[in-house]
Amino acid sequence: MELTKEQCREIIARRIAKELKDGDVISLGIGLPTEVANYIPKDLQVYFQSENGMIGGGERDFEAPGNAHITNAGGIPVKIRPGAVFFDTLTSFAIIRGGHVNTTVLGALQVDSHGNLANWMIPGAFVPGMGGAMDLTVGAKKVIIAMEHTTNKGEPRIVQDCTLPLTAAHEVDMIVTERCVIDVVPEGLLLKEINPNFTLEEVLESTGARLIIPKNLVA
Amino acid sequence: MVGGFLRCGSPVKVIDEIIKEKIGDLTLIANDTSLPDFDRGKLITNKLVKKAIVTHIGTNPETVRQMNAGEIEVELTPMGTLVEKIRAAGAGIGGFLTPTGVGTIVENGKQTMEVDGKKYIFEKPLSAEVAIIYATKADKLGNAFLEGTTRNFNTVMATAAKTVILEPEEIVDEPLDPTQIIIPGIFVDYIAC
Numbered sequence: 499m500e501l502t503k504e505q506c507r508e509i510i511a512r513r514i515a516k517e518l519k520d521g522d523v524i525s526l527g528i529g530l531p532t533e534v535a536n537y538i539p540k541d542l543q544v545y546f547q548s549e550n551g552m553i554g555g556g557e558r559d560f561e562a563p564g565n566a567h568i569t570n571a572g573g574i575p576v577k578i579r580p581g582a583v584f585f586d587t588l589t590s591f592a593i594i595r596g597g598h599v600n601t602t603v604l605g606a607l608q609v610d611s612h613g614n615l616a617n618w619m620i621p622g623a624f625v626p627g628m629g630g631a632m633d634l635t636v637g638a639k640k641v642i643i644a645m646e647h648t649t650n651k652g653e654p655r656i657v658q659d660c661t662l663p664l665t666a667a668h669e670v671d672m673i674v675t676e677r678c679v680i681d682v683v684p685e686g687l688l689l690k691e692i693n694p695n696f697t698l699e700e701v702l703e704s705t706g707a708r709l710i711i712p713k714n715l716v717a
Numbered sequence: 718m719v720g721g722f723l724r725c726g727s728p729v730k731v732i733d734e735i736i737k738e739k740i741g742d743l744t745l746i747a748n749d750t751s752l753p754d755f756d757r758g759k760l761i762t763n764k765l766v767k768k769a770i771v772t773h774i775g776t777n778p779e780t781v782r783q784m785n786a787g788e789i790e791v792e793l794t795p796m797g798t799l800v801e802k803i804r805a806a807g808a809g810i811g812g813f814l815t816p817t818g819v820g821t822i823v824e825n826g827k828q829t830m831e832v833d834g835k836k837y838i839f840e841k842p843l844s845a846e847v848a849i850i851y852a853t854k855a856d857k858l859g860n861a862f863l864e865g866t867t868r869n870f871n872t873v874m875a876t877a878a879k880t881v882i883l884e885p886e887e888i889v890d891e892p893l894d895p896t897q898i899i900i901p902g903i904f905v906d907y908i909a910c
Binding site: 548549550551552565566567568569571572573584585586587588590591594595614625626627628629630631632633636637663664665666667668 | 773
């Protein structure tokens with residue numbers, strides 16, 4: 499079944515939102531991971547950590563010009579939620595690298611069967627820099643990858659071994675795409691759920707790594 | 718070194734002065750190279766930087782262009798590592814061990830060490846001749862208050878350069894309330910206004 503890009507992103511963001519628990523400190527990467535915030539149940543109290551120095555950042559501040567002194571990690575002025583706190587980059591990365599973030603949700607160019615993540619450069623083509631992604635991947639207790647299952651050209655993003663430069667080695671815990679949910683386990687990639695809009699064959703065909711398929715897999 | 722995270726908490730007036738005076742051949746230590754027409758980004762656009770030690774250049778296509786053309790050297794560093802390197806210099810520490818970057822190209826050419834079975838990269842301190850930092854409000858002793866998310870690298874850079882220039886948006890005559898002070902004035906050499 500063909501899904502639009504918007505449908506794919508919503509499926510992914512909604513599914514990841516279910517992984518979050520009350521009291522969690524969460525850090526969302528830019529792009530698709532940010533959309534997870536839209537689907538968190540209202541009765542769940544989670545704390546959004548922003549690497550530029552804030553917990554409790556909220557919606558974009560559309561009231562012109564916004565307060566230029568309070569921005570998110572994309573440099574955009576945002577409102578703050580009750581209980582918000584500001585800190586400098588040093589404290590921000592004590593939180594991140596020190597294991598005080600429960601879950602980080604990050605995008606990916608490639609993820610592989612060893613839980614390796616590549617999301618910060620394509621040599622010669624795209625070299626934006628790693629920003630805080632390497633620290634987040636190493637430091638967060640749980641690393642969830644939010645990405646469309648294949649590239650725009652239909653090539654697998656889930657591969658046996660990453661060919662792009664790594665962001666971090668052996669740190670990914672879970673991969674969520676519009677087609678399936680995968681847990682990274684010591685033996686490799688465990689297929690946990692399939693979106694009923696897709697068949698197992700469609701998932702396997704579009705995946706570049708061996709998947710462990712449990713007998714009781716729920717489609 | 719220059720404070721700021723993208724456009725937030727950047728010492729814009731001192732940067733404009735550097736551009737006016739055409740002070741070039743600079744090594745820029747900063748979180749990012751901002752946007753081409755703003756703060757640190759202008760230093761790049763005006764070709765005053767020969768080397769940038771930063772975590773991210775994705776918001777400034779001019780940095781990317783100069784890097785690809787071989788006009789500027791860019792040393793990309795993980796954000797948590799960069800801030801800790803600066804802290805180490807400012808706090809008199811000879812380096813530190815971090816798990817960030819293990820198994821990636823960041824590890825290349827660096828010493829590694831295992832502690833209790835876990836692998837770490839040894840990272841050295843990083844200091845500068847001059848730090849240019851932002852404050853929202855300062856008193857005449859250089860004690861500074863920084864609002865919201867403007868603190869970013871400004872606090873740690875205040876400790877790690879031979880000469881520290883503080884650019885507050887507002888200077889007050891009376892000393893600030895001590896409980897409000899985020900950067901102690903003893904780190905500050907000059908106040909720009």
